[in-house]
Amino acid sequence: MNANADTEKNFNYFFGLLNLAAVFCIVWFLWYIFMNPNTVMKLYTPMYGFSLVVVFLSGIILMTKVIDYSAFIEKLPAAENIIWRGIIMTIVAFLLMLFLVYIVFWGFIGKFGIAYFSPDSIVAAGGIGAEPYAARENASTAIVYFFTAFLWISLFWSVGFGRWPWQKLSSGVIAWSRIFAIFFFVSIVYAVLFHPHVCYLFYPAQSKAGVDPWWGELVGTGSAFFGLGLVLCTLFWIIISDMLWEGYPWKWFEKDGEGTFVKALVTFIATFVLGMIMLFILTKIMNVVWDEAFVGGQYTDGPDFRYIHAGEIAGFFILAAFILKNYFNNFPNTGPIWLRALIRTIIALVIGMLFYWFYYSPLATFFLAKVVGFAQPGDTPLVWVLLFLSIIMVQWEFFEGWPLKKSKD
């Protein structure tokens, strides 16, 4: 506790705030160049830009949480210089994004396997609506869903299993094993939660390839926004328990400081149930604000919007957790863990609500060229939130927190 108190005493919160402001400006600049629909690259179409951002973030997670790249580059001379290391790893993450989107999905899987992952293959197949722009949006939608599943499983794996059961083996074995294991489960999650939706993005529906969205009667919409919202609400609990609760209560199931099967099982079930409860509560709150949704409703009346909006709210909270952890030293650092966790969670919820207010205020019109109002078709705050998270992760994972944090301690 004394060490924590010392850390708190030595941390410059004002510098943290300045750093956050700088990151906000970087995200604003990147949005202006790449996403703003009235400026340069205009990638926020929206799904095309969404897919690039989610794959970029997934690439960072893949490098840091799955492969644990630092174990492989420690001996490289460039790795000793934080700035060079950060620049090189950022470039690698960017190239990885290009490789995954354009080579793996558009060029390989979409060309030789599942047509809807490639805009060219969709257009080549012909039929109603199979023109280049709709095809690119549909392929991007499928990629977004696939990597949403990846974010869930990979972050759960990192918190639940950690290095188990390969902890006694080399870094290479651990990396490869985790990659195969995670992508195995990602494929299953994608097939069950998202593939049916993508199959129904075409007319007529690809009903021999994917079932009629099975959740339709249960939740009032055939849209996979239900699954997306559920996954994001679950991710919220995975992330705050890892970052703000310092790995508790899952740590109680560790053995010799390593993950166990029981720990993973408990983590998975508990975070999933908490995610469902969160989704339930958030949709209840939305019912109070906007009245109950109904089948076929649009804008805020649509059940699909309610579910993705729950996920978007979870996204704001996740962003807030990252900010509290990284730029405000996970304040507070004194007192018992349960109290620290509780206070941090409350702070994260408050910061998350501030971001929520920002995104739906006229400020977002100025910063992001967004039209004021809720539920604009094609707009989701998730893209901006994921871009923000990506830049935070680049700073903290690749640049090791530089310049806010100048040494590893």
Place this chain on the structure above:
Amino acid sequence: MKRRTFLKSMAATGVAASMTGAGVLTREAEARKKHDIGEIKSVKIDVLTETSWFDNDQFKKDIMDYGGGMTNQYIIPWKWDNAGGYSVLLTVTTLEGKERKFMLDTGWNNEWMDYIYEKNNIPAMLKSEEVEFMVLSHWHLDHFWGIESTLKHKPDIPFYVPKTYYPEDMALLKDKAHHKAKDKNTGEMMHICKNDVPHTGKLVLCDPKGEKGEGIYRLMDGVAIRNFDVPILLRVRGENVLYFNVKDKGIVTVTGCCHPGILSLFSYARKNFKGYKPYGCYGGLHISLFETWEPKFDDIIKGVKAFKIKRLGCNHCTGWIWAEKAAAEGVPVIKGTDKYKTYKKFSTVAKTSNVFLTNGDTVTF
């Protein structure tokens, strides 16, 4: 999968309890003060033009080449010869048997709109004030940019518009604006719209509060405007919707694009209008705008049936494939005719199924 089956499988994993009721929760809408908007005998709708553009792929290409659905419509150099417009003539028969006319929307391409207006004797009706006033559904190009074609016949016509305008919109309406957009390939500034006849009449800026705080603007007995402040594609915001209460039949909605969603319109009427009975709708329903599909469109078909809408007249941004599928699944879609084929241009997606009320068609509720 049925709810029961799903819950059974979830129970096996011990999480069923937390899922109970996690779907669309039903509760009584909060009690509101309901308004009596009066009644009319009937409303006749003449489809002047619903072909806002003729080639879907070209229109979509224009949008996507310049940044997608969130782009400001005034920075896109639209293909001029693809532009048409959306405009409707409404004739209300009052309970006393008197006929009163007004129009919804003013179209886009002035050459097209002049052609359409001449074909339907609109200039004479405007000049003689037989058309009493106009309503603008929203500030989208295909509903508003053809304003000169109307104002040159009647510059002081009373005009109900959404309050959520941008400076470019008001400049076009009031300040003789000639808007241009830059072609990103050639760098050339391209004409996109103009109006040399400023509007001089009464301008009513509609917002969700409505007049007298009732949430609606009463145009005449049995007819009202409701403004829905929703964000829309191409940086536009807010849409005016027309409500008619037809005696012995029920509520009829008439829309430009229906961005808020057809069921949200009926939901609003159910919550706010005395003696609500669903009856019919007409207009663009903004579903499968570009003839593409997504699971949500199946939701809308289910919802329309659940709301028990008895006559559904659609066109424009509804999507032919949605209208065809809805008709096939039992939605009472009002069929159009082949009259549109006598026009000098028609849409590339028009089909023989005639599930759209197209240019030249008429429907009476």
